[in-house]
Amino acid sequence: MFSHIAPQFYDKQLDNKQDDIAKLFSEFDLPNFDIFRSEPLNYRLRAEFRVWHDGDDLFYIMFNSETKEKYRVDTFPVASKLINQAMKALLDEIKDKPSLRHRLFQVDFLSTLSGELLISLLYHRQLDEEWLTEAATLKATLSAIAPVDIIGRAKKQKFILDKDYVTEQLTVGDKTYIYEQVENSFTQPNGHVNEQMLLWAKQGTQNIGGDLIELYCGNGNFSIALAENFDRVLGTEISKTSVKSAQTNITANKLNNVDIIRMSSEDFSQAMNGERVFRRLEGFDLKSYNYDTVLVDPPRAGLDSDSVELVSRFERIVYISCNPETLKENLAELVKTHNIEKFALFDQFPYTHHVETGVILSRKK
Numbered sequence: 001m002f003s004h005i006a007p008q009f010y011d012k013q014l015d016n017k018q019d020d021i022a023k024l025f026s027e028f029d030l031p032n033f034d035i036f037r038s039e040p041l042n043y044r045l046r047a048e049f050r051v052w053h054d055g056d057d058l059f060y061i062m063f064n065s066e067t068k069e070k071y072r073v074d075t076f077p078v079a080s081k082l083i084n085q086a087m088k089a090l091l092d093e094i095k096d097k098p099s100l101r102h103r104l105f106q107v108d109f110l111s112t113l114s115g116e117l118l119i120s121l122l123y124h125r126q127l128d129e130e131w132l133t134e135a136a137t138l139k140a141t142l143s144a145i146a147p148v149d150i151i152g153r154a155k156k157q158k159f160i161l162d163k164d165y166v167t168e169q170l171t172v173g174d175k176t177y178i179y180e181q182v183e184n185s186f187t188q189p190n191g192h193v194n195e196q197m198l199l200w201a202k203q204g205t206q207n208i209g210g211d212l213i214e215l216y217c218g219n220g221n222f223s224i225a226l227a228e229n230f231d232r233v234l235g236t237e238i239s240k241t242s243v244k245s246a247q248t249n250i251t252a253n254k255l256n257n258v259d260i261i262r263m264s265s266e267d268f269s270q271a272m273n274g275e276r277v278f279r280r281l282e283g284f285d286l287k288s289y290n291y292d293t294v295l296v297d298p299p300r301a302g303l304d305s306d307s308v309e310l311v312s313r314f315e316r317i318v319y320i321s322c323n324p325e326t327l328k329e330n331l332a333e334l335v336k337t338h339n340i341e342k343f344a345l346f347d348q349f350p351y352t353h354h355v356e357t358g359v360i361l362s363r364k365k
């Protein structure tokens with residue numbers, strides 16, 4: 001997945017991504033791209049590694065995505081400095097602790113720009129009291145590096161030492177927002193590029209007022225940062241964990257104009273069309289919303305045809321995409337009713353072929 005990880009390759013690979021995107025979207029009338037660079041190293045706030053046991057030794061491994069061969073990983077330069085520090089410290093601590101290392105097969109790290117760290121240890125065996133005691137000592141030792149939390153996972157088991165989330169702080173222009181990010185739920189991996197993405201979307205929707213409807217809102221990443229641009233924000237999201245976080249985040253940021261409901265975008269399209277009535281929407285008068293702006297940030301599959309039809313009814317569409325191929329398919333439909341006003345490339349994933357883009361469209365006059 002990663003290749004040529006070194007700052008001297010950064011500019012070239014970003015130029016290549018820009019060229020590839022220009023070619024892929026050549027059939028559209030695109031404005032000049034807004035380009036948002038990443039830090040060349042230590043940009044990634046999440047990392048997951050398999051663990052390899054070799055006699056008394058154990059180390060992290062990853063797999064080559066083409067050859068499927070495993071390779072040893074002692075440091076991971078794209079991951080945050082905190083993750084790199086913790087990677088070594090963790091192995092040093094658990095190497096001679098049988099209850100912590102026995103049948104450990106994966107370690108997941110989630111760090112934040114605010115300096116917190118959550119470590120999930122995944123096992124092919126059931127965890128017990130002894131594990132809990134040793135894990136508490138491990139947490140105390142690793143806390144010398146940063147505020148650390150530890151989770152143990154095994155089949156049908158999830159042991160949480162204190163908490164299963166980190167609290168991130170993201171600065172967007174002159175404002176700082178607080179976000180709870182829960183283990184195993186979606187969060188943008190590149191914190192500083194995420195801040196740039198939020199600012200781009202916020203500036204692109206400034207002074208337009210009305211209401212914002214958001215599909216695929218996750219933990220409220222965009223809903224919260226963009227709330228002050230709108231009278232009301234209504235976000236929808238399928239994951240129960242993310243919806244719960246989003247609700248916590250609304251309170252933590254003292255917002256009173258944002259609501260989030262758990263609903264797939266497919267169901268939400270049906271509710272908007274009046275085809276089905278959902279108990280979860282009780283108390284929400286969908287007809288009272290002013291459908292000026294919609295923001296979508298779908299998974300790699302892009303928008304299904306009903307969601308494309310739904311978003312095409314809005315005056316303004318903000319489309320954040322992690323897959324240029326599905327974005328292109330969706331744009332082919334959306335340009336029938338809308339013009340592309342802004343196009344941005346956010347370099348969330350340096351040294352990989354992945355590209356994050358943003359498009360702002362407005363209805364044709």
Ligand SMILES: C[S@@+](CC[C@H](N)C(=O)[O-])C[C@H]1O[C@@H](n2cnc3c(N)ncnc32)[C@H](O)[C@@H]1O
Pocket residue numbers: 186187188215216217218219220221222236237238239242263264265266297298299322
């Ligand atoms: C790329 S993430 C974006 C999340 C959020 N906008 C952010 O910036 O963190 C896509 C989100 O879509 C959610 N999702 C996936 N399929 C969905 C569906 N059919 N309907 C609604 N949400 C869905 C996922 O749970 C995930 O939170």
